[in-house]
Structure formats: structure tokens, C-alpha cells
Amino acid sequence: xxxxxxxxxxxxxxxxxxxxxxxxxxxxxxxxxxxxxxxxxxxxxxxxxxxxxxxxxxxxxxxxxxxxxxxxxxxxxxxxxxxxxxxxxxxxxxxxxxxxxxxxxxxxxxxxxxxxxxxxxxxxxxxxxxxxxxxxxxxxxxxxxxxxxxxxxxxxxxxxxxxxxxxxxxxxxxxxxxxxxxxxxxxxxxxxxxxxxxxxxxxxxxxxxxxxxxxxxxxxxxxxxxxxxxxxxxxxxxxxxxxxxxxxxxxxxxxxxxxxxxxxxxxxxxxxxxxxxxxxxxxxxxxxxxxxxxxxxxxxxxxxxxxxxxxxxxxxxxxxxxxxxxxxxxxxxxxxxxxxxxxxxxxxxxxxxxxxxxxxxxxxxxxxxxxxx
Amino acid sequence: xxxxxxxxxxxxxxxxxxxxxxxxxxxxxxxxxxxxxxxxxxxxxxxxxxxxxxxxxxxxxxxxxxxxxxxxxxxxxxxxxxxxxxxxxxxxxxxxxxxxxxxxxxxxxxxxxxxxxxxxxxxxxxxxxxxxxxxxxxxxxxxxxxxxxxxxxxxxxxxxxxxxxxxxxxxxxxxxxxxxxxxxxxxxxxxxxxxxxxxxxxxxxxxxxxxxxxxxxxxxxxxxxxxxxxxxxxxxxxxxxxxxxxxxxxxxxxxxxxxxxxxxxxxxxxxxxxxxxxxxxxxxxxxxxxxxxxxxxxxxxxxxxxxxxxxxxxxxxxxxxxxxxxxxxxxxxxxxxxxxxxxxxxxxxxxxxxxxxxxxxxxxxxxxxxxxxxxxxxxxxxxxxxxxxxxxxxxxxxxxxxxxxxxxxxxxxxxxxxxxxxxxxxxxxxxxxxxxxxxxx
Numbered sequence: 001x002x003x004x005x006x007x008x009x010x011x012x013x014x015x016x017x018x019x020x021x022x023x024x025x026x027x028x029x030x031x032x033x034x035x036x037x038x039x040x041x042x043x044x045x046x047x048x049x050x051x052x053x054x055x056x057x058x059x060x061x062x063x064x065x066x067x068x069x070x071x072x073x074x075x076x077x078x079x080x081x082x083x084x085x086x087x088x089x090x091x092x093x094x095x096x097x098x099x100x101x102x103x104x105x106x107x108x109x110x111x112x113x114x115x116x117x118x119x120x121x122x123x124x125x126x127x128x129x130x131x132x133x134x135x136x137x138x139x140x141x142x143x144x145x146x147x148x149x150x151x152x153x154x155x156x157x158x159x160x161x162x163x164x165x166x167x168x169x170x171x172x173x174x175x176x177x178x179x180x181x182x183x184x185x186x187x188x189x190x191x192x193x194x195x196x197x198x199x200x201x202x203x204x205x206x207x208x209x210x211x212x213x214x215x216x217x218x219x220x221x222x223x224x225x226x227x228x229x230x231x232x233x234x235x236x237x238x239x240x241x242x243x244x245x246x247x248x249x250x251x252x253x254x255x256x257x258x259x260x261x262x263x264x265x266x267x268x269x270x271x272x273x274x275x276x277x278x279x280x281x282x283x284x285x286x287x288x289x290x291x292x293x294x295x296x297x298x299x300x301x302x303x304x305x306x307x308x309x310x311x312x313x314x315x316x317x318x319x320x321x322x323x324x325x326x327x328x329x330x331x332x333x334x335x336x337x338x339x340x341x342x343x344x345x346x347x348x349x350x351x352x353x354x355x356x357x358x359x360x361x362x363x364x365x366x367x368x369x370x371x372x373x
Numbered sequence: 374x375x376x377x378x379x380x381x382x383x384x385x386x387x388x389x390x391x392x393x394x395x396x397x398x399x400x401x402x403x404x405x406x407x408x409x410x411x412x413x414x415x416x417x418x419x420x421x422x423x424x425x426x427x428x429x430x431x432x433x434x435x436x437x438x439x440x441x442x443x444x445x446x447x448x449x450x451x452x453x454x455x456x457x458x459x460x461x462x463x464x465x466x467x468x469x470x471x472x473x474x475x476x477x478x479x480x481x482x483x484x485x486x487x488x489x490x491x492x493x494x495x496x497x498x499x500x501x502x503x504x505x506x507x508x509x510x511x512x513x514x515x516x517x518x519x520x521x522x523x524x525x526x527x528x529x530x531x532x533x534x535x536x537x538x539x540x541x542x543x544x545x546x547x548x549x550x551x552x553x554x555x556x557x558x559x560x561x562x563x564x565x566x567x568x569x570x571x572x573x574x575x576x577x578x579x580x581x582x583x584x585x586x587x588x589x590x591x592x593x594x595x596x597x598x599x600x601x602x603x604x605x606x607x608x609x610x611x612x613x614x615x616x617x618x619x620x621x622x623x624x625x626x627x628x629x630x631x632x633x634x635x636x637x638x639x640x641x642x643x644x645x646x647x648x649x650x651x652x653x654x655x656x657x658x659x660x661x662x663x664x665x666x667x668x669x670x671x672x673x674x675x676x677x678x679x680x681x682x683x684x685x686x687x688x689x690x691x692x693x694x695x696x697x698x699x700x701x702x703x704x705x706x707x708x709x710x711x712x713x714x715x716x717x718x719x720x721x722x723x724x725x726x727x728x729x730x731x732x733x734x735x736x737x738x739x740x741x742x743x744x745x746x747x748x749x750x751x752x753x754x755x756x757x758x759x760x761x762x763x764x765x766x767x768x769x770x771x772x773x774x775x776x777x778x779x780x781x782x783x784x785x786x787x788x789x790x791x792x793x794x795x796x797x798x799x800x801x802x803x804x805x806x807x808x809x810x811x812x813x814x
Binding site: 083084115116118119122123124164167168173174175177178179181182183184185186188189190192193194195196197307310311314318343345346348349352353355356359360363 | 460515519520522523524526527528530531532534535538539541542543544545696699703745746747748749751752766769770771772773775776777778779780783784787
């Protein structure tokens with residue numbers, strides 16, 4: 001104890017903000033405990049069922065995994081190409097629309113006109129129930145859709161890189177950031193032009209799709225389970241690729257020290273290509289899974305999600321792949337559990353506030369700026 | 374860089390009187406701005422002259438209004454980004470803060486007329502709007518001190534979205550009503566106080582009771598004379614006020630830019646380390662310029678949206694608005710005030726209104742029914758039907774065009790139209806050598 005105390009005092013003296021955050025966090029935890037126990041002491045406490053907390057945490061985990069999956073690509077482009085990619089959110093939408101178009105095509109082929117299927121119900125007059133896209137009734141269609149979402153988005157990301165970013169590899173981060181805003185506009189509004197601007201339902205509802213977990217009082221949807229399995233599977237594949245393949249080592253080297261990597265003879269352009277394929281593909285897959293979770297789709301949902309993805313990446317330390325995953329889960333949990341204390345109008349604002357606080361107090365992220373390792 | 378080849382042309386002797394005039398206009402920023410406006414008016418007149426003078430003036434009014442408000446916003450952003458290199462992409466949020474504060478301060482306290490306010494005079498509201506925008510800017514400037522430019526971009530975008538979400542929220546509206554007795558109107562927004570320019574022309578702003586000035590103007594240009602509708606004439610009166618504010622912003626920023634403070638700003642933009650080493654308090658200067666810029670954004674928001682009758686957080690203050698203003702600054706060339714004004718006018722007229730008008734004009738010519746969706750348009754295999762669909766859905770195509778232009782400018786002309794000038798580093802222009810006196814060469 002004697003050795004740790006002075007360092008804590010020093011840390012508090014130099015970083016009063018961290019103390020404040022710790023105090024607020026501690027207060028919220030005490031309040032949460034009081035709420036769960038049903039005790040009310042002044043402003044603290046109230047009533048909160050364990051079921052509600054459990055379902056909040058579970059929903060937060062599911063959303064967080066999707067955000068984290070999207071964050072991997074954003075983090076990779078940031079660490080390897082050194083710019084904040086504002087078109088990443090629209091890559092998320094790209095994957096969702098193309099993936100669901102193909103999933104619909106397989107699920108509803110023959111019964112419904114093709115143009116209504118491929119455009120994710122923009123053309124024609126069919127309901128989501130007619131097509132019947134649900135993991136329990138059309139698992140093959142949903143899985144093939146996921147693969148297509150990954151592939152098409154990877155191709156689009158690579159095409160954007162060749163057309164927009166490759167000519168400006170040696171320019172500063174802000175210039176490329178502005179170009180990425182332009183790319184974002186192009187992608188988003190091509191999507192709107194082709195798929196229309198309405199928000200519409202995508203997934204069909206199926207009876208008895210909930211799996212109840214008795215002791216926790218948790219009710220888990222089959223789609224949520226699919227998302228968790230798919231997201232964790234993709235993350236594990238990513239982990240294996242980074243740690244056990246030559247490409248992964250090269251990527252980590254590029255992210256860590258670009259000049260040194262180039263001197264060592266790492267083929268930079270090949271690594272950049274792989275970054276766009278993997279990062280873009282994961283963004284597309286996460287968009288596809290996000291729609292599976294929400295059940296609706298809209299041309300700019302990825303753009304609206306982008307700030308949450310940024311929040312996740314910043315929280316985990318921009319440039320770190322594992323940080324992005326962890327940050328995604330934290331942001332997802334903040335997003336859903338914040339409704340315990342504040343109206344649900346503000347849960348997005350709460351996630352942004354966490355991001356801004358993080359940038360102010362610890363800009364290197366939760367894991368102290370460990371890049372891609 | 375890419376314009377080195379075109380540079381020598383400026384010094385060549387012009388071939389005719391018109392080229393001489395063109396060259397002179399090119400060299401003078403004011404000439405370039407006025408020339409662009411004239412060209413826009415000419416095209417507007419060509420597009421609408423068949424519908425009579427009223428439509429011509431009406432279109433000119435719309436274009437001028439948009440051009441001027443974009444110029445105002447671009448000038449404010451240019452102070453932060455062009456002068457100091459602060460990459461603020463929360464412009465929409467600061468504008469919303471300005472105009473909402475103004476609305477809350479000025480609106481009547483009677484809840485019968487929608488969200489209640491404090492019922493104070495308009496000038497108080499305008500000053501309060503600027504102060505609140507400046508205050509939030511001050512809070513946002515804290516990250517500006519320690520963060521890299523791209524982090525600042527994300528933080529300001531986050532702040533602008535937080536502002537929008539708060540204004541959107543009915544819970545926040547109810548909270549304000551309970552504590553301060555004022556409201557934001559939540560998602561449905563709030564009505565704006567009446568424009569004082571209207572009262573110059575109409576007694577108490579009531580239609581049908583013109584003032585002496587109103588009588589004179591309506592008599593000469595209105596129904597009694599040239600046949601321009603009264604509402605357009607009143608709007609033109611407001612445009613004169615806006616033009617005054619643009620000139621005011623311009624003069625303020627030019628003077629600021631030439632002052633020692635402005636030179637320090639540009640030094641920070643070029644090399645922060647050097648400015649720091651030379652004993653300049655980089656952080657304090659950054660805070661100052663960020664706060665001034667945010668106050669000006671608040672004012673620009675008031676002058677723009679405060680004159681539009683009703684404001685609502687979505688979609689008016691979506692981040693897209695920020696990118697519009699950014700495109701305006703980038704077109705003009707960041708760091709140049711004349712470029713910001715020119716960029717604002719070019720963006721609003723050519724890029725923002727232009728495609729919509731052109732699309733509508735082409736659509737009127739095409740004799741085909743619009744297909745219900747893109748897939749239907751493709752399925753017809755008929756180019757006319759596809760064109761009808763494209764011109765009826767010109768808005769998304771316009772954004773695609775904007776994105777391509779943004780990328781193109783960043784690739785080919787990162788300095789914009791007017792950004793490629795030589796900065797005068799010294800207090801006096803050393804390149805203008807006195808023609809007489811000692812020449813020490």
C-alpha cells in the first residue's frame with residue numbers, strides 16, 4: 001500500500017479530470033446498486049429490475065459487437081493510411097444494401113418480382129413478410145447475403161481507394177480526410193439514387209424466435225444470436241490473420257512504423273490493398289448485421305452510425321484493432337444502459353459525450369496507444 | 374503548383390478591350406465576385422425571362438440570398454480553418470445554437486404561440502445567440518488545444534450532433550419549460566421572430582398597410598410600376614442588410630488577418646512549433662480565434678435561418694450543412710476572404726441551386742411518365758424514361774456531383790480559386806518597391 005499511494009495521489013494531482021470521471025462513474029455504480037436493491041436515499045436509488053439491466057447489457061453487447069466490427073476497418077485505415085475515413089459509414093450502408101438485395105433474391109426468388117428483391121423493396125409493392133427473410137426460415141439466404149455484403153463492399157472500398165485515395169498517398173491526413181468526405185457523399189447518394197430514400201422493414205417476423213434464458217430472465221432473439229456468432233467469428237478470423245499470417249505481420253509492421261516497414265521491404269501497396277479489402281469487407285458485413293438487428297434499412301443509416309463507430313475506435317485507441325472491438329462493446333453498453341438514467345432521446349449524445357471525454361482525458365485510448373497488436 | 378503554367382499569361386498584353394476588362398476583373402477580387410454575380414444573374418434571367426420580370430427577380434432574390442448566407446458562413450469558417458488551421462466540422466451546431474438562442478430570448482413568453490421565450494428585444498437576442506455560440510465554442514476549444522486536427526474534426530462533429538439531438542429532444546424541451554419557462558419546440562421546431570426589415574415596409578408587418586417607404590418602393594417597383602410582388606421586394610430589402618453583413622464580416626476578417634494577431638494565426642497554421650518557439654502563446658490564440666469564429670457562425674445562423682420563419686433541428690442542422698459550408702470555403706480557397714465570399718456565391722448558385730433548376734427545366738421538356746423507382750426505370754430499357762427518373766430525382770445526383778467536385782478540387786486545385794496568392798508576411802508589402810529613391814542592388 002505504501003508504494004502505491006503516492007503514485008495515486010500524484011496521478012490525481014496531475015490529472016484532475018480522471019478523478020472527476022472516476023467519481024461520476026463510482027456515483028453511477030452506487031446509484032445502480034441502490035436501484036437494483038430498490039433503496040432510495042435522496043436523489044440516489046429508485047427501482048430497476050435485474051431483468052431490465054440484463055436485457056440492456058445484452059442489447060448493448062450485440063450493438064457493440066456490430067459497431068466494433070465496423071470499427072476494425074476504420075481503425076486499420078487510420079493506422080496504415082493515416083487518415084480518418086469519413087466514407088466508412090457509407091461503406092457500412094453499401095454492404096447492407098447489396099447483401100440484403102442478394103439475400104432477398106435467394107429467399108424470395110420465384111414468388112416476388114426480381115426488381116423488388118434486388119432493390120431491397122424499393123421497387124414493387126411487396127411486404128417484408130412476403131419475402132420472408134429470417135434466419136430460422138431462410139438461413140442459407142441470410143448467410144450468402146453476409147458473404148456478398150463482405151465481398152461487394154471490399155470491391156467498392158478498393159475501387160474508391162484506386163479512384164480517390166491512391167493519387168494522394170503522400171498528402172497530409174486532412175486533405176485525404178476531405179477527399180473521404182467527398183467519397184462519402186458519392187457513395188451515399190448513389191445508394192439513395194439506386195435504392196430510394198425510404199426507411200423500410202427488411203426482416204420477416206417468425207413466431208417463437210426468442211430463446212429464453214431462465215435464471216437471468218434474458219430473452220435472446222435468434223437474430224441477435226446470429227449476429228453475435230457471426231461478429232465473433234469474423235473477429236476471431238481477423239485475430240488469426242493479424243497474428244499468424246505474413247500479411248498480418250506486415251500490416252502490424254506498417255501500422256507501427258511505416259518508414260521502418262518500407263525499409264524492411266514490406267510491399268506497401270499490397271498491404272494497403274489488403275487493408276481496404278479486409279476493412280471494407282468487415283464494414284459491409286457489419287452493416288448487413290446491423291440491419292439484421294434493427295430490421296429496417298435506410299440509405300443514410302451507415303453515415304448516422306459513423307460517429308458511434310468513431311466513438312468506439314477513439315475509445316479503444318485509434319489505430320488499434322482490438323481496441324476498436326473493446327471500444328465498440330463499451331459504446332454499445334453505454335448506448336443502451338444510459339437509458340437507465342437519462343431519457344432515450346439522449347443515449348446517442350451520451351455515447352458521443354463518452355467519446356469526447358475520452359479524447360480530452362486520454363487521447364491515446366483505453367489501451368494506451370498500442371497499435372494493431 | 375498546377376497553375377504555374379497559367380501565371381505568365383497575366384503579364385501578357387491583352388488582345389482586346391474585353392480581354393483587358395476580364396483581366397482587370399480577374400486581378401481584382403471585388404471585380405471577380407461582382408462578375409460572377411452578374412453571370413449568375415444573366416443565366417437566371419435567361420432561364421426565367423419568358424415568365425416575366427417577377428419570376429426573374431424572384432429567382433435572382435433566391436440565388437442572392439443563398440449566395441450571401443453561404444458567403445457569411447464561409448467567412449466565419451475561413452477564420453478558423455483558413456487562418457488558424459482549426460478543422461471545425463461542427464458549423465451546423467454553432468449556427469443552430471445561435472439561431473435557437475435568439476429565438477428563445479426574443480419569442481413571446483405566452484405559451485399560446487408555441488414554445489415560450491423571454492420576450493426580450495431582438496438585438497438582445499442576437500447578442501445572446503452569438504454569446505452562447507461563443508461559450509460553447511470556448512468549451513469545445515479545450516480539445517482544440519491538445520488534439521490533432523482529425524481528432525478535433527471528430528469532436529466538433531460530435532458536439533454539433535449533440536446540440537442537434539438536444540434541440541430535437543422533447544424531454545429537453547420539457548426540462549427547459551419546467552426550469553426556465555422557455556421551450557425549444559423539440560422536433561417540430563420553433564417560429565422565428567418577425568424580421569425587422571418587414572416593418573420598414575409594412576406598418577407592424579401587416580400586409581396591406583405599407584409605411585411611407587413601403588408606399589414609395591411598392592409604387593415604383595411593385596404592382597403600380599414594374600409589377601414585382603411585394604414579398605420579393607421586402608426580401609430584397611433584407612438582402613441589402615445581408616450584403617452589409619457580408620461586407621462587415623469581410624472587413625473585420627481582413628483587418629484581423631493583417632493585424633499582428635492575424636499574422637500570428639497564419640504562422641500557427643503554417644508551423645505551430647515555430648510560432649511556439651518564437652514565444653507566441655499558441656493555445657491562447659487558438660482559443661481566441663475559435664471563439665470568435667463560433668460567435669460569427671452563430672450570427673450567420675441567426676441571419677440565415679432566423680429570417681426563414683421557422684427552424685427545426687432536423688434536417689436543417691444536419692452535418693450536411695457543415696459540409697456545404699466547407700465546400701464553399703474549399704472552392705474559394707481556404708485562407709482567402711474574397712475566396713470565401715466567391716466560394717459561397719459559386720456554391721450556392723452553381724452547385725446548390727443550379728442542378729435543381731437545370732433538372733427541373735430538362736424534366737419539363739421530357740414527355741414521359743416518371744418510373745416509380747430506379748429498378749422500374751432500368752426495367753423499361755427506355756433512355757427517355759430513365760432520363761425522366763434521373764431529372765425527377767436530381768437531388769441525390771447533385772450530391773454525387775458535389776462529392777466528385779470536392780475530390781477533384783482536393784486532387785487538382787487544393788488551393789481553390791483564390792487561395793493561391795502570395796501571403797504578405799511583413800507588416801508592409803515588401804514586393805512593392807518604391808520606384809524612386811535608393812536602390813541597393
